[in-house]
Amino acid sequence: MDVVVAAGLVVLAWWAPPRRAGRWRWPMRIGLVLLGLVALWKLASARAGLVGPTLLRVDVDRPVVALTFDDGPTPAYTKPVLDLLEAEGVRATFFVTGQELAGHPELGRAILEGGHELGNHSWSHGRMIFRSAAWLTEEVESTDRVLRDVGVTGPIPFRPPYGKRLWGLHAVLGERPAVLWDVEPESFADIASDPEALAAHVVERAQPGSIVLLHAMYASRQATRDALPAIVRGLRRKGLEPVPLGELTR
Numbered sequence: 001m002d003v004v005v006a007a008g009l010v011v012l013a014w015w016a017p018p019r020r021a022g023r024w025r026w027p028m029r030i031g032l033v034l035l036g037l038v039a040l041w042k043l044a045s046a047r048a049g050l051v052g053p054t055l056l057r058v059d060v061d062r063p064v065v066a067l068t069f070d071d072g073p074t075p076a077y078t079k080p081v082l083d084l085l086e087a088e089g090v091r092a093t094f095f096v097t098g099q100e101l102a103g104h105p106e107l108g109r110a111i112l113e114g115g116h117e118l119g120n121h122s123w124s125h126g127r128m129i130f131r132s133a134a135w136l137t138e139e140v141e142s143t144d145r146v147l148r149d150v151g152v153t154g155p156i157p158f159r160p161p162y163g164k165r166l167w168g169l170h171a172v173l174g175e176r177p178a179v180l181w182d183v184e185p186e187s188f189a190d191i192a193s194d195p196e197a198l199a200a201h202v203v204e205r206a207q208p209g210s211i212v213l214l215h216a217m218y219a220s221r222q223a224t225r226d227a228l229p230a231i232v233r234g235l236r237r238k239g240l241e242p243v244p245l246g247e248l249t250r
Contacts, residue, residue, distance in 0.1 A: 057209045057211055062208065064241050064243045064247060065208065065211070065242055066093060066211045066245040066247075066248050067232075069216055071095075072094070072096055072217030073107035077219075077225070078107045078217065091242075092116050093118075093119055093244045095118075096121055097122060098120070098122070098143030112151050118156075120143045121161060122139045128168075133168060157245055158173060158177075159180070160178050163180050163181075183201075183206050183211070186213075196230065199234055209248060211245065212242075
């Protein structure tokens with residue numbers, strides 16, 4: 001579907017330049033195509049649900065925020081993250097890739113046994129735009145199958161890699177929303193490597209119903225792991241309790 005939209009942009013660009021454009025006709029065509037593709041790329045990252053059901057935060061009547069982690073599970077870092085959360089008495093949601101979960105199903109089961117939730121983060125972590133319907137379907141459904149195999153029951157939340165999504169993905173997801181976020185401290189280069197600043201960013205911006213995005217499954221995310229206790233304690237001092245996503249959407 002996304003490819004059809006892109007092709008439509010090319011056709012429109014072909015016909016758009018007026019005949020009097022003369023020798024500027026082809027540069028205008030090329031410029032319009034590039035402008036359209038850039039617009040689609042921006043739309044794929046848009047925070048509003050312009051291309052399908054999208055969840056940025058949840059309207060709640062309780063002082064709770066969803067703590068979510070992307071990627072993994074990985075042998076080196078899943079257990080340390082689970083230990084940190086257990087020490088703070090916190091449960092969270094882990095959006096995992098099917099490929100990594102299939103390689104380490106025991107880690108998926110450990111996440112569930114800790115009282116946490118598992119979500120779908122695609123099979124291969126590829127950008128889910130300008131792809132065939134068959135590829136998108138396999139990325140989503142193969143990961144769903146592995147999640148079911150490790151013990152996930154009930155609805156499976158889905159988060160697109162990099163937050164990128166267009167109509168083709170939503171045609172596969174149906175009514176299942178793309179779960180995004182409204183608090184993402186690691187996207188700011190000046191604080192991503194500073195645990196104290198990272199924690200302060202989360203605590204300052206979180207509101208009831210916020211969805212906090214963190215990455216903690218790879219070696220490069222040591223600052224996030226170091227910041228976790230301060231994030232949890234800071235949220236609680238603010239009167240906000242970190243919970244899995246499911247507790248916001250139920």
